[in-house]
Amino acid sequence: MIINNVKLVLDDEVVAGSLEVADGKIRSFADTPSRQPGALDGDGGWLLPGLVELHTDNLDKFFTPRPKVDWPAHSAMSSHDALMVASGITTVLDAVALGDVRDGGDRLENLDKMIGAIEHSQRLGVNRADHRLHLRCELPHHTTLPLFQQLVGRAGVSLVSLMDHSPGQRQFASIEKYREYYQGKYQLSAEQMAHYEEEQLRLAERWSHPNRQAIAADCRARGITLASHDDATADHVQESHDLGSVIAEFPTTLEAAQASRRHGLQVLMGAPNIVRGGSHSGNVAAHRLAQTGLLDILSSDYYPASLLDAAFRIADDPESGWRLPQAIRLVTRNPARAINLTDRGELAEGRRADLVLAHRIDGQIRVGNVWRQGRQVF
Structure with missing residues (x-):
């Protein structure tokens, strides 16, 4: 051809x-x-x-297209796969959440079905894109480490990320932002929110540190690429580096992005952040990191079509100083090399x-x- x-x-x-x-x-x-x-x-x-996509939870939407609607796995996978290639994505790491921040969440219920659908469709050769697994490990949960240990040996696992969405941590360093997000997400009253917050703090105190250490050690032993998630301070980045992380997913502050660069972590930001002109949760804007030379990888996160759009927007931005080849590397060569796909x-x-x-x-x-x-x- x-x-x-x-x-x-x-x-x-x-x-x-x-x-x-x-x-x-x-x-x-x-x-x-x-x-x-x-x-x-x-x-x-x-x-x-x-395009190479390292972190998308897009598959969730097709398994549960509406609350309490359970969609057939083969149809959900086919629809998700079609949207990936229509967005120019030919290699995708489907992010599955281990240890939900709330027991009974759709992600936990769909976990086996999603992973089964990914693996089955890959074996059959029916996928248009090359699908792999990204294990998103929510650390403050008793189910996280057992689930990780069950799944980490699967052939398609290419990336593991460590995240802690408990109040006062990383993305939710602001308690006000935490309450605003989860009250809206779960429709909680003030009393219910106070109980939920207390429960999450208790879980974090019990499980976050041992889970972080155990999962990171297993990834180092297996040679699986490890990513931090939502680091907010230089101390967070130091901890991530010491654990063996090589990717910094969505640092929330300029300080964390700068520290990630000093420690040799590749900074990954959301393409929707570029397209929308900023973070929907008030964190550092991705275009600011691009303008200061602190951006290495883009991910479509929750909106697949944003990936190519964002790369061209960076190249078109006169303040970024980026040429098109450099911007395209954010969504092609850089993410591929970050997970050791050199082909x-x-x-x-x-x-x-x-x-x-x-x-x-x-x-x-x-x-x-x-x-x-x-x-x-x-």
Whole structure:
């Protein structure tokens, strides 16, 4: 297959030309148009590496599309997978939560079904994207470590993150923000909220530290990439670094992002933060980190289409000082390398032919076609 008349977004430059695929890999590319008959006309669009998504809980929405609605697993997985490739994502780490912040949450109930659906569809070869597992470990919970120990040996586990959403910690350093979020989420009265807060503090005191230590030690022994989550202070980052974390997911402050960079952690921020112009929970804005050179990876988090959109927005922002190849690395090469996937994430000879053809139409970046290992999936 030859894709002609495209702007190739290479590692450090954009080149007008063509690209050839054979046996699922990139055979070659050139800064001239191909004259081979049957070459696909890219109509002057950008040809990018397939996007690599490290943290999305998008699958949850399809298993429970409405409260108390339990959707069939095969249909939920198929719909989620289709949305991923329609957003240009060819490698996705589906984040599953171990140890819910509230017993009986949909995520805990759906855990086995979601993991089973991911693994079954991968074995059958019916997924359009390459799906892997990201174990999100909610530390202040008695079920977290046993669940982790059951799942960590699964073949698809590529990332583990350590999170603590108890009051006064990281994302919820502000008790007021904590109460506002959970009262709204669970429709709690003031009395119920006070009881819930007390319960979460008790759980955190009992389980957070031993779970953090045990899970991190197991990841180090197995060579699984470890990520921190919502670090807010330099002390948080120091702890994360000492445990072996190499990715800092969603640092909530400039101080934490700066400390992450000093300790060699790759800073991951949410693409919706870029698209919306800031954090929905009042944390540091991702575009500010981009402007100060403290951004390494973007994740679509809860909105898949935000990933490619955010990369182009960064490149378009004159205050960021970023060129398009540098911005595209945030969603391709950088996340791939962070989890040791060296066979994808860039347009280079011998790499997997995971490709996205995108155009700007009416000022918006739109995904036109997507290929995974040379096979068109969108």
